[in-house]
Amino acid sequence: MLASVRSPEEALFALRAGADLIDAKEPSDGTLGAVDPETLRAIVAAVGRRRPVSATVGDLPPDPERLRRAARRNADCGADFIKIGMFDQPIDLSRFQALPHALAGVPLIAVLFADRSPPLEATAELAAAGWHGVMLDTANKDAGGLRDWTDRDWLADFVHRARAAGLLVGLAGSLREDDVRPLAALGPDYLGFRGALCAETDREECLDPARVRVIRALLDRASN
Secondary structure (H helix, E strand, O other), X not given: OEEEEOOHHHHHHHHHOOOOEEEEOOHHHOOOOOOOHHHHHHHHHHHOOOOOEEEEOOOOOOOHHHHHHHHXXXXXXXXXXXXXXXXXOOOOHHHOOOHHHHOOOOOEEEEEEHHHOOOOOHHHHHHHHOOOEEEEEOOOOOOOXXXXXXXXXXXXXXXXXXXXXXXXXXEOOOOOHHHHHHHHOOOOOEEEEOHHHEXXXXXXXXXXXXXXXXXXXXXXXXXX
C-alpha cells in the first residue's frame, strides 16, 4: 500500500496506520505535484527508514536535463524511489531512456497514465533502459479512476509484462474501496492511494488515519 502524503505529519499518520510505502506528493500542484525540498527532507526524517519513501519530480515536460536535476534533488533529500511522469501522448520513450544511466544508483519509477493510452510494450523498453519500476496512474483526476479507463484483461497484461521484465509494478489512479480486491487480485507489488485516504475522499483534504486503516484492512483481507 502506497500512501501519498504532503507533510511529515501526514507521513506519520500513514506510517502508524499501516502504509508500506510513503509517497511525498503535493496534490494541489497537479497530478504528480512535487513537495518542496524542505518538506521532503522533513518527511524522510519523520519516517526514519521505517518504510521506503518515494517522491515525485512534479508535472514536468519530457526535458531530460530538467528531469535529471529534479530527480537528483529528490534523491539528495533522502527519497528511496523517484517517480517520473511520462505525460506526453503518444509517449516518446527515447526522451527518457538515458535517465537511469544519468542517475546511476537512483531507483527510478516511470509513471504511465491509463487515460493517455500507454503502450503495453513500454514495460519491456523501460526495463531494458534500466528503470527500476513502473506505475500506472491517471492524469486527469476529475475524469474517473483507473478501472474507468482500462479493463481487467489489459490491466492483468500490464502487471504480467512489468513483472516479467523485472520491474516493480504499482497501480493507482483515484482508487476507491471497491477497487482494492479486483486490483489486488492482479498481483501488483502495491496499490497507490491519496483521495481514498483523505477526509471526504478529497485528495486535497488532509489525510484521515481512519481512512488509511480502512484501506489497509481491505488490502489485508484481499491478500488472504
